Amino acid sequence: MKFPNPHDVTAQTIPGTEGWERMYPYQYQFVTDDPVRNKYEGDTFWFNDALHYPEPLYPFDTIWDEAWYLALSQYNNRIFVVPPARGVDHRIINGYVYISPVAVKDPEEIGSRVPHFMERAGIYFKNWDSLEAKWKVKMEATIRELEALKIPALPDMEPLSVVTDAVGESEGFHLLKNYDDLINLGIKCWQYHFEFLNLGYAAYVFFLDFMQKLFPSVPIQRVTQMISGIDVMMYRPDDELKHLAKLAIQLGVDPVVTSNADWSVVEAALRKASRGPEWLAALNKSRQPWFNVSTGTGWFHHDRSWNDQMDIPLSGIATYIGKLKQGQSIERPTEKIIAERDRIIAEYRGLIEKEEDRKQFDELLGCAKTVFPYVENHLFYVEHWFHSVFWNKMREVAAVLKQHGVIEDIEDVWLLRRDEIKQALWDVVTAWATGVTPRGTKMWPKEILWRKGVMQKFREWSPPPAIGTAPEVIQDPFVIVLWGVTNKSLADWAAVQEVKDPSSIEELKGFAGSPGIVEGRARVCKTVAEVSQLQEGEILVAPTTSPSWAPAFAKIKACITDVGGVMSHAAIVCREYGMPAVVGTGHSTKVIQSGMMLRVDGSTGLVNIMR
Amino acid sequence: MDAVVFGGWNDTRQTQLPLVCWFEDCRKDSIPLVGGKCASLGELIHAGVRVPPGFALTTEGYRAFMADSGMEREVELLLKEIDCRDLEALERASASIRAAIEAQPFSNELEDVVAESYRQLSLRCGVPAVPVAVRSSATAEDLPGASFAGQQDTYLWIRGVDEVLDHMRRCISSLYTGRAIAYRANHGFSNEQVAISVGVQKMANSFTAGVMFTIHPANGDRSVIVIDSNFGFGESVVSGEVTPDHFVVNKVTLDIIDRTISKKEICYTVDLQDQVSRAIEVPFERQTIQSLIDDDITQLAWMGKQIEQHYGRPMDIEWAVDKDLPTGGNIFILQARPETVWSSKKTAPVSSPGTSAMDYILAGMLAGRKVK
Numbered sequence: 001m002k003f004p005n006p007h008d009v010t011a012q013t014i015p016g017t018e019g020w021e022r023m024y025p026y027q028y029q030f031v032t033d034d035p036v037r038n039k040y041e042g043d044t045f046w047f048n049d050a051l052h053y054p055e056p057l058y059p060f061d062t063i064w065d066e067a068w069y070l071a072l073s074q075y076n077n078r079i080f081v082v083p084p085a086r087g088v089d090h091r092i093i094n095g096y097v098y099i100s101p102v103a104v105k106d107p108e109e110i111g112s113r114v115p116h117f118m119e120r121a122g123i124y125f126k127n128w129d130s131l132e133a134k135w136k137v138k139m140e141a142t143i144r145e146l147e148a149l150k151i152p153a154l155p156d157m158e159p160l161s162v163v164t165d166a167v168g169e170s171e172g173f174h175l176l177k178n179y180d181d182l183i184n185l186g187i188k189c190w191q192y193h194f195e196f197l198n199l200g201y202a203a204y205v206f207f208l209d210f211m212q213k214l215f216p217s218v219p220i221q222r223v224t225q226m227i228s229g230i231d232v233m234m235y236r237p238d239d240e241l242k243h244l245a246k247l248a249i250q251l252g253v254d255p256v257v258t259s260n261a262d263w264s265v266v267e268a269a270l271r272k273a274s275r276g277p278e279w280l281a282a283l284n285k286s287r288q289p290w291f292n293v294s295t296g297t298g299w300f301h302h303d304r305s306w307n308d309q310m311d312i313p314l315s316g317i318a319t320y321i322g323k324l325k326q327g328q329s330i331e332r333p334t335e336k337i338i339a340e341r342d343r344i345i346a347e348y349r350g351l352i353e354k355e356e357d358r359k360q361f362d363e364l365l366g367c368a369k370t371v372f373p374y375v376e377n378h379l380f381y382v383e384h385w386f387h388s389v390f391w392n393k394m395r396e397v398a399a400v401l402k403q404h405g406v407i408e409d410i411e412d413v414w415l416l417r418r419d420e421i422k423q424a425l426w427d428v429v430t431a432w433a434t435g436v437t438p439r440g441t442k443m444w445p446k447e448i449l450w451r452k453g454v455m456q457k458f459r460e461w462s463p464p465p466a467i468g469t470a471p472e473v474i475q476d477p478f479v480i481v482l483w484g485v486t487n488k489s490l491a492d493w494a495a496v497q498e499v500k501d502p503s504s505i506e507e508l509k510g511f512a513g514s515p516g517i518v519e520g521r522a523r524v525c526k527t528v529a530e531v532s533q534l535q536e537g538e539i540l541v542a543p544t545t546s547p548s549w550a551p552a553f554a555k556i557k558a559c560i561t562d563v564g565g566v567m568s569h570a571a572i573v574c575r576e577y578g579m580p581a582v583v584g585t586g587h588s589t590k591v592i593q594s595g596m597m598l599r600v601d602g603s604t605g606l607v608n609i610m611r
Numbered sequence: 612m613d614a615v616v617f618g619g620w621n622d623t624r625q626t627q628l629p630l631v632c633w634f635e636d637c638r639k640d641s642i643p644l645v646g647g648k649c650a651s652l653g654e655l656i657h658a659g660v661r662v663p664p665g666f667a668l669t670t671e672g673y674r675a676f677m678a679d680s681g682m683e684r685e686v687e688l689l690l691k692e693i694d695c696r697d698l699e700a701l702e703r704a705s706a707s708i709r710a711a712i713e714a715q716p717f718s719n720e721l722e723d724v725v726a727e728s729y730r731q732l733s734l735r736c737g738v739p740a741v742p743v744a745v746r747s748s749a750t751a752e753d754l755p756g757a758s759f760a761g762q763q764d765t766y767l768w769i770r771g772v773d774e775v776l777d778h779m780r781r782c783i784s785s786l787y788t789g790r791a792i793a794y795r796a797n798h799g800f801s802n803e804q805v806a807i808s809v810g811v812q813k814m815a816n817s818f819t820a821g822v823m824f825t826i827h828p829a830n831g832d833r834s835v836i837v838i839d840s841n842f843g844f845g846e847s848v849v850s851g852e853v854t855p856d857h858f859v860v861n862k863v864t865l866d867i868i869d870r871t872i873s874k875k876e877i878c879y880t881v882d883l884q885d886q887v888s889r890a891i892e893v894p895f896e897r898q899t900i901q902s903l904i905d906d907d908i909t910q911l912a913w914m915g916k917q918i919e920q921h922y923g924r925p926m927d928i929e930w931a932v933d934k935d936l937p938t939g940g941n942i943f944i945l946q947a948r949p950e951t952v953w954s955s956k957k958t959a960p961v962s963s964p965g966t967s968a969m970d971y972i973l974a975g976m977l978a979g980r981k982v983k
Binding site for chain 2 (some may be wrong): 082083084085110114117118122125173202203205206209210213214215216217218219222235343344347348351353354356357359360363364366367512515516517604
């Protein structure tokens with residue numbers, strides 16, 4: 001397998017984007033002026049993190065990449081002292097993130113890290129449940145702090161109380177400080193994000209590894225089926241919709257709820273309807289925190305939450321009301337799922353021949369089951385709840401910048417790096433204090449316009465899946481489980497690069513996410529807003545799905561995604577509903593068009609396009 | 612295990628053992644009487660598995676044949692002076708023994724017993740002179756660790772009592788191939804110790820047939836069932852004359868997790884003109900068609916799982932889909948024996964020495980995952 005040299009890739013700047021490097025932190029650049037770093041970069045294996053970043057990264061959104069660059073690496077390398085693995089290094093080319101696991105190479109050093117790892121990781125594994133309970137307290141406190149954080153507008157004149165209370169601080173200072181607090185809360189939240197995750201994934205990866213050694217043909221989805229919890233937070237937002245659908249029927253407001261697709265119209269009607277306010281009160285209870293669920297992965301500013309786009313949960317509630325009215329059950333068949341999970345565990349266990357292997361199976365399964373709720377639930381706390389609130393706080397910051405003419409539109413703020421925003425706020429605040437015009441008013445709008453053009457060119461560019469020199473061994477549990485870096489995936493990536501004409505493709509390969517075979521018509525939904533076009537019995541083709549897509553699953557008979565592994569949302573939900581899923585196909589939304597006839601084999605991970 | 616109940620064909624000799632025995636009266640501990648294959652068919656029937664009916668000429672019947680005809684003494688004489696390393700002499704002795712056996716008539720008594728059983732079988736199947744498979748069922752064959760597989764013969768689509776008797780003799784004579792004689796000598800079995808039984812089984816008119824392992828023959832994975840299939844009788848698959856279609860089924864969930872459809876150029880089927888089984892070319896347009904439908908794959912794998920559970924060990928199974936019967940009741944098991952390759956292999960445990968989760972995780976991290 002041969003991959004391009006990173007410096008050759010960066011040397012081919014897309015015409016019109018010269019100088020794009022200033023949109024990202026300087027340490028993310030592949031360099032030419034430092035021979036030692038240049039050699040390291042050339043000798044290292046980098047792969048495009050398309051799992052998290054299918055699109056080029058906006059300068060502001062780089063915040064979460066930096067946050068996990070720090071957090072994942074520090075927990076591996078400095079806190080738990082994982083013997084053979086340090087952190088994961090990052091670079092950016094044309095807006096696309098490339099990452100590389102950094103190994104500990106000296107065998108002696110690996111040996112000396114072992115006792116530290118055993119002690120430190122041991123404490124977490126042994127006390128998992130009590131530490132996880134503490135984590136929830138910390139995490140919720142952080143989110144409350146975020147929710148309470150005020151982004152002040154700059155008044156023409158400070159209120160008299162500043163004088164009478166002898167406050168001694170201005171709103172200008174508060175704006176600067178609270179912006180810093182906002183950013184720091186975000187970084188802190190990501191510190192917590194990884195507190196359990198490295199170890200959680202390690203437990204999962206090595207249970208999988210053990211199963212694959214015992215049963216070389218075991219599908220990964222069977223292993224995940226053994227550990228997946230039923231009672232995870234990811235299902236809560238959807239469960240709330242079901243609850244609200246039932247309540248609407250019970251209160252007799254269901255004709256009002258289903259009367260219009262526009263939430264503002266429905267809400268106004270409900271206020272006037274008898275028992276409508278009662279239903280609205282129940283809705284408001286569900287909204288906090290459950291409607292903070294993001295319509296995307298939550299990683300990007302454009303991933304809006306249900307709370308931001310109430311039409312989406314409304315359409316979900318309407319779908320469920322329709323099903324209930326037709327006498328259909330909308331409950332997940334949880335008892336059946338648990339019984340099937342237990343049967344699978346018992347049968348695999350029964351196939352193990354050696355006593356010590358059975359003991360090891362019990363130990364590893366127990367450990368994986370312990371860590372699994374965290375591995376799923378942290379997503380709701382961080383990527384959904386925290387992020388949804390965070391993006392809106394940032395929009396409040398953007399509103400101040402817009403008010404002072406530094407940016408023209410609130411959504412322009414994402415084209416600035418977070419340190420540039422800090423500079424712009426200083427510019428605004430000092431100009432406000434002084435009573436002059438901020439310098440940025442003539443500088444940033446022009447720069448933002450140019451950056452928008454650059455982003456568009458980045459979107460049209462196809463990043464190579466991998467660059468640099470492939471290693472012999474990968475030891476980082478994250479790299480194995482999340483990105484699935486194996487011989488096979490590397491070969492597939494190399495092959496994807498060679499596809500020139502998407503209309504010639506008849507077969508797509510992905511991970512077998514949920515078993516079963518069906519045939520049907522495709523419906524490509526690039527965003528959750530397009531879910532309303534879904535017809536009963538279609539096959540959903542999506543870039544990725546998240547809990548906010550839940551209502552879609554009530555209509556479809558199979559699901560295909562571009563990005564995600566067997567632990568991804570689409571795979572887990574399809575297993576719950578007992579329908580096939582093929583996930584992580586790479587480019588199904590580009591190759592497949594709505595209306596095409598597809599054959600989806602969720603047991604082998606194959607999608608056939610019947611042209 | 613219940614006491615073995617034998618058929619009512621006790622003869623006038625000083626013995627309680629029958630000359631023939633219906634499959635349903637055999638059990639897995641009937642091997643000394645009916646050989647491995649027939650004992651296992653009896654066991655399968657007992658376990659509720661769908662097996663085509665039939666009967667066995669017992670080892671007692673074999674001994675009667677050898678004694679009554681004087682063949683016993685003749686064999687002893689011919690093999691007395693043989694040096695098993697002298698292959699030419701071995702083959703010469705084998706040839707004369709086999710010719711003598713095949714030319715030897717059955718006693719009237721034995722012939723009557725076999726003819727009556729065959730008549731009853733035809734009656735049971737509702738087919739006059741029902742086509743049968745005649746196969747040897749050796750007492751040492753099919754035993755774990757002493758695989759004689761392929762050392763005895765199978766004759767397909769045999770019709771009429773004379774043909775049945777004739778092929779019974781051929782099966783008996785197959786006990787005396789040069790290779791079998793040498794094998795016994797090398798493994799310390801005396802010729803008197805070894806007896807053979809012959810199974811006579813209703814021929815499944817198979818649309819598709821093949822073999823099934825309840826363990827992955829390539830890597831010993833016990834969580835899968837591997838099925839090889841081709842059109843027609845299973846002989847083309849068993850003998851390796853074609854590359855069959857290949858299916859891997861998850862044993863726990865019965866999902867088909869892998870499939871390879873091969874180009875199958877020949878298959879065995881009955882020539883209706885002269886009523887014999889022969890290899891024919893598969894019509895071109897069918898060569899690359901899947902020879903076993905998905906529903907049958909699942910059904911077959913389910914049967915394989917039941918058989919494995921009954922025996923408590925991985926099994927090697929021959930099966931056929933009968934084209935004369937409706938879907939849902941047309942898959943038959945023709946043969947099941949314990950898998951011997953992986954079962955006798957000593958493998959190291961996968962667990963880490965401490966068997967705690969932490970021990971395994973650490974060991975796994977240190978080993979890493981190879982990327983080439």
